């Protein structure tokens with residue numbers, strides 16, 4: 001049994017909750033340079049020469065306040081869904097928890113090493129899937145031996161070889177779904193203290209999604225905490241027991257999955273499209 005699993009078991013017996021991520025009054029602000037109007041045009045260049053100071057002001061820095069005063073505590077063994085409409089700050093918050101973005105105000109504490117698994121996580125396109133499994137495994141903190149031991153498991157889980165020997169081809173020959181599956185499989189091969197998943201499940205086909213969901217449930221048992229950003233309410237329902245709803249950077253709701261999703265679905269105008277019942281066809285009057 002791993003140390004994490006042991007601690008989780010002790011906590012279950014004693015009924016004690018162990019915090020893994022503490023987000024306290026966090027604001028995140030992006031600064032975008034060169035947002036002055038017409039910077040590229042000839043008139044703008046002439047204007048700059050004539051009225052230098054004003055033009056520089058116009059080309060100033062614009063701030064995007066992506067996350068506003070967000071606070072929550074996540075505990076070991078929890079799987080937390082992050083939902084919200086486009087641009088509501090989910091990915092930004094995830095990146096900040098992973099330690100990849102600085103916060104403007106507030107603090108983020110994490111117990112253990114957070115790992116961000118994004119659809120865009122970098123693997124090398126010119127290298128074969130096989131080489132990427134090795135490099136990716138090392139980058140995730142596995143030893144050479146561990147990567148060797150788990151290599152076949154990773155490849156089988158990804159299903160990359162289901163349609164032929166693709167694992168020995170460069171990754172640039174993979175479809176975007178295949179590449180995303182390989183990324184997820186590499187990251188999921190390791191137990192994580194805090195695993196942050198950004199939309200990874202949305203990319204695979206249904207059978208891969210099912211495998212990933214089962215793996216997330218397993219990771220929860222062995223590891224600390226799993227965060228999942230997704231626009232699929234179904235994935236959130238199947239994997240998470242708690243949901244944070246962000247809207248315009250603010251934490252609008254934090255609670256049990258069903259409660260928060262119900263409120264969110266009312267806000268967005270209904271459940272997932274895939275689940276929505278088709279409208280009954282208008283009856284055409286039959287002429288005699």
Ligand SMILES: Nc1ncnc2c1ncn2[C@@H]1O[C@H](COP(=O)(O)OP(=O)(O)OP(=O)(O)O)[C@@H](O)[C@H]1O
Nearest residue numbers: 030032064066084085086087088089090091092093
């Ligand atoms: N690199 C960046 N520079 C400037 N602004 C950014 C940057 N990345 C995101 N933003 C802005 O921050 C806000 C939150 O974006 P974020 O990507 O976190 O939202 P999201 O909830 O993950 O959206 P989606 O569901 O569309 O993926 C948006 O207004 C977006 O325009």
